[in-house]
Amino acid sequence: MDSPAFEDVGSENTLPGIGEGEIIVIRSTRRKKNISAYRQGGRIVVSIPARMSKADERAMVPEMVAKIRAQEAAITMSEEALAIRIEELLSELAPEICLRPASVLWRGMRERWGSCTGVDRTIRISDRLKGAPDYALDYVLFHEAIHLEYFDHGPQFKELLARFAKAELASAYLDGYEAAETALAAPEALKKLLAKGEKTPL
16 A cells, blocks of 8 residues: 655755645555656645655655646746736726735735735735636636725625626635645544654655
8 A cells, every 4th residue: 555655844854945835755556666746735746666765755756846846837827917817807897996906926825715915905826726727716816806995705895706707616616626635634643653654754
């Protein structure tokens, strides 16, 4: 059976080249030579052969993580493009809102999809949405942009948000994403067992 290793990456004792988010390394008995990496939930999963040495693991895992991040960067909208997209969404769906964000930023947010600060008109978007379908990202952008005018989720806010045609589809995607993240998270009992036995130190 494959042995997953869970580690929150963020301390100084991490693998070289890894400094944010959570990396999961799985030692697979089915793998002989090949290594694979993919994004699942908010984490990067790297599957390596069970017999790979610790030295090779420390060399190869950061390379695979870097490849995933490079692929994501290639398809990720810039922060300037996010601001432009908000302008387009407001102009099309809520032209009565005249306020525009002073800045739109990607941020490592795990509890929320986005946030809006009315004082400085800053919108922050979770980096979990990098590579998400356009309708899901647009929905979050539009949601946060409405907060520039309406800070709560009252009737006026809901009336504006309802103008987003794919709101139901976007909500389903976001709910499914969060469910996948929750399913992937190791229960505390499993984490303790892994810590005693086959946990791979990152």
